[in-house]
Amino acid sequence: METNKNTKRVAMLGIMGALALALSFLESLIPALPGLPPGAKPGLSNIVTMFMASSGIADAFFITALKAVFAGVTRGTTAMLMSASGGLLSTAAACILLCSKKHSIGYIGIGIICAVCHNIGQLISACLISGTPSLIFGYGPLLLIFAVATGFVTGAVLKAVIPALDRISKSL
Amino acid sequence: MNTAEVKKKFNKKSVLALAVCAILVISIVLADFAASRSEFSDTTIAMGTVVSLRLFGSEGEEAAAAIEENINETEKALLSWREKDSDVNRINSSAGTAASVSTETVEIINKALDVSRNCEGVFDITVGKLTDLWDFGGEGQRLPGDDEIAEALGTVSYSSVKITDTTVLTADNQKLDLGAVGKGAACDRVRDYLSSTSTDSAVISVGGSLLLYGDRSFNIGIVNPENDKASMGTLKLSDTCVSTSGSYEKFFEKDGKVYHHILDAHTGHPADSRLSSVTVVCSSGTLSDALSTACYILGYNDSLALLKNYDAEAVFIFKDNTVRVTDGLENKFTLTDESFVIKE
Amino acid sequence: MKKLFGKTDLLITVAVLVLSLLLFIPSLSGDTGLTAQIIVDGEITEEIDLDAVEKAYSFSPKDGTEIEVARGRLRFSDACCRDELCIARGWLSAKGQTSACLPERIVITIKGTDNTDMMTY
Numbered sequence: 239m240e241t242n243k244n245t246k247r248v249a250m251l252g253i254m255g256a257l258a259l260a261l262s263f264l265e266s267l268i269p270a271l272p273g274l275p276p277g278a279k280p281g282l283s284n285i286v287t288m289f290m291a292s293s294g295i296a297d298a299f300f301i302t303a304l305k306a307v308f309a310g311v312t313r314g315t316t317a318m319l320m321s322a323s324g325g326l327l328s329t330a331a332a333c334i335l336l337c338s339k340k341h342s343i344g345y346i347g348i349g350i351i352c353a354v355c356h357n358i359g360q361l362i363s364a365c366l367i368s369g370t371p372s373l374i375f376g377y378g379p380l381l382l383i384f385a386v387a388t389g390f391v392t393g394a395v396l397k398a399v400i401p402a403l404d405r406i407s408k409s410l
Numbered sequence: 411m412n413t414a415e416v417k418k419k420f421n422k423k424s425v426l427a428l429a430v431c432a433i434l435v436i437s438i439v440l441a442d443f444a445a446s447r448s449e450f451s452d453t454t455i456a457m458g459t460v461v462s463l464r465l466f467g468s469e470g471e472e473a474a475a476a477i478e479e480n481i482n483e484t485e486k487a488l489l490s491w492r493e494k495d496s497d498v499n500r501i502n503s504s505a506g507t508a509a510s511v512s513t514e515t516v517e518i519i520n521k522a523l524d525v526s527r528n529c530e531g532v533f534d535i536t537v538g539k540l541t542d543l544w545d546f547g548g549e550g551q552r553l554p555g556d557d558e559i560a561e562a563l564g565t566v567s568y569s570s571v572k573i574t575d576t577t578v579l580t581a582d583n584q585k586l587d588l589g590a591v592g593k594g595a596a597c598d599r600v601r602d603y604l605s606s607t608s609t610d611s612a613v614i615s616v617g618g619s620l621l622l623y624g625d626r627s628f629n630i631g632i633v634n635p636e637n638d639k640a641s642m643g644t645l646k647l648s649d650t651c652v653s654t655s656g657s658y659e660k661f662f663e664k665d666g667k668v669y670h671h672i673l674d675a676h677t678g679h680p681a682d683s684r685l686s687s688v689t690v691v692c693s694s695g696t697l698s699d700a701l702s703t704a705c706y707i708l709g710y711n712d713s714l715a716l717l718k719n720y721d722a723e724a725v726f727i728f729k730d731n732t733v734r735v736t737d738g739l740e741n742k743f744t745l746t747d748e749s750f751v752i753k754e
Numbered sequence: 755m756k757k758l759f760g761k762t763d764l765l766i767t768v769a770v771l772v773l774s775l776l777l778f779i780p781s782l783s784g785d786t787g788l789t790a791q792i793i794v795d796g797e798i799t800e801e802i803d804l805d806a807v808e809k810a811y812s813f814s815p816k817d818g819t820e821i822e823v824a825r826g827r828l829r830f831s832d833a834c835c836r837d838e839l840c841i842a843r844g845w846l847s848a849k850g851q852t853s854a855c856l857p858e859r860i861v862i863t864i865k866g867t868d869n870t871d872m873m874t875y
Contacts (some may be wrong), residue, residue: 299432326432326433341762342762343762344758346767347759347766347767350767363440367440378777381774382773382777383774385770393758394758397758453793453852454796455796455854459856460854460856462852615872618873630872630874632873633873633874633875640848641870641873654874659875
């Protein structure tokens with residue numbers, strides 16, 4: 239019985255990891271939008287992280303780490319640090335919000351909070367790396383508005399695909 | 411506790427431990443990253459021009475001071491036509507007999523002569539008498555008479571310069587002017603110096619000739635020839651040298667005609683060119699400097715083969731505001747001023 | 755099963771939007787955010803916040819040279835050097851711009867970059 243559970247877990251991580259990386263890769267093909275810092279993306283791969291957060295904290299962080307390493311290997315150290323800092327904050331928020339039953343925040347609210355955390359993490363990294371704290375005021379407003387939009391999307395998509403992802407999990 | 415509960419507890423602990431480790435690792439990497447990017451920047455005057463430095467890494471302030479000294483040393487010992495004991499001055503005052511100079515000076519002169527050979531001498535460091543005549547930016551700046559120019563032209567002949575490892579021999583009455591390669595040469599010497607320091611990366615401007623040192627990629631702005639208020643485009647480059655020659659740098663007007671400082675060594679007059687500036691990217695600073703002058707004089711079409719010979723790339727800005735970029739820079743050049751048009 | 759969108763979610767959305775507006779305010783003040791540096795003989799002798807300049811004024815870093823400072827800009831207004839290239843440069847009003855009186859070894863510049871790391875000229 240135990241081996242089955244572990245295998246199931248590994249398989250699930252594998253599938254979800256691949257999904258997250260595929261979404262990340264597809265998003266990286268989107269050209270940089272004016273007004274937003276290069277690298278700002280809809281964050282669809284976060285849907286995967288958020289789903290994993292509801293099933294296990296360690297698993298969620300594993301996916302986050304996987305995305306960061308992928309970013310590092312394909313786009314360089316700066317990309318890795320940005321992905322890691324944004325991912326850590328966002329996944330932590332997701333874990334807290336999704337594992338606790340005590341609040342009335344819906345999926346979209348969770349999506350927005352995670353997106354905002356992700357962007358905050360990345361902004362902090364960007365400021366530290368470039369040594370310009372003024373980036374917060376420069377990119378801040380637009381990034382936050384963008385986060386609301388992407389949060390809406392990821393939250394809504396998450397709610398919609400949970401049944402499907404659950405089915406995959408159960409079929410393993 | 412039964413096995414299930416133990417597993418759950420173990421899981422929670424290991425997750426926490428992992429999370430703490432992850433945060434520690436990321437903080438360390440971020441801190442190291444930030445340190446290698448900690449910048450020291452400075453603006454000063456050396457070699458008779460404005461020198462701007464941006465150094466990344468440790469001990470930036472010390473390195474900056476040393477670089478300033480290094481550049482002044484380059485001017486004093488090698489290139490200056492003012493300093494009595496500089497190599498160039500000694501070569502010029504002993505024209506007709508071989509002068510003993512440093513190997514570095516020989517190297518610089520050798521590179522310049524090579525460029526002359528490859529551009530049929532439109533660029534020529536033996537134009538000393540000619541540049542003296544025009545005296546751009548100096549007290550005696552004027553429009554020389556045709557006979558004066560002809561006389562000075564008689565001394566211009568790069569092929570008359572004979573060099574050995576440690577000596578340079580110029581013809582009688584011939585005068586060397588390394589002004590067109592000086593800043594680039596200074597960049598090369600600074601690069602050599604930097605490799606002995608703990609500087610991770612740097613971008614240094616010696617009067618507009620740039621040294622890009624280290625892995626870091628920089629956005630280099632090309633000045634708008636019309637009003638030098640801002641850049642008209644940027645080049646994303648790393649680990650190379652950049653020099654620009656433009657007719658806007660030094661010029662004077664007389665009787666409605668504009669005379670600029672880039673002299674064609676064949677005619678003795680300012681080069682008649684459709685270009686307003688050429689920016690050359692080449693791993694050697696001396697070459698980038700020499701080539702930018704040569705390409706300005708040659709014009710776009712004749713420059714291409716010359717650039718290929720030295721594995722160099724360039725951005726050409728024409729007087730009609732069109733821009734041409736060599737293949738190697740296509741992906742690295744971004745136009746930022748829409749009053750210019752890139753021609754494919 | 756959690757809801758998709760409820761009152762709390764609306765609250766969160768509004769809160770984030772308000773935050774983004776608040777971060778936007780500083781950039782509306784019309785401040786240029788420009789700081790000028792006066793460099794004499796290789797040393798920075800003065801740093802001037804160009805936004806804090808209410809009335810234009812002039813000063814002489816060295817005998818014979820004069821620098822005029824106004825809100826958001828500055829320039830060489832007089833120099834005793836022959837070529838007067840420094841004066842011809844005109845007003846500096848953007849980040850990274852530099853003007854130099856070489857014979858007097860005085861450089862005036864505005865701190866920062868216009869999204870380029872260095873200019874070639």
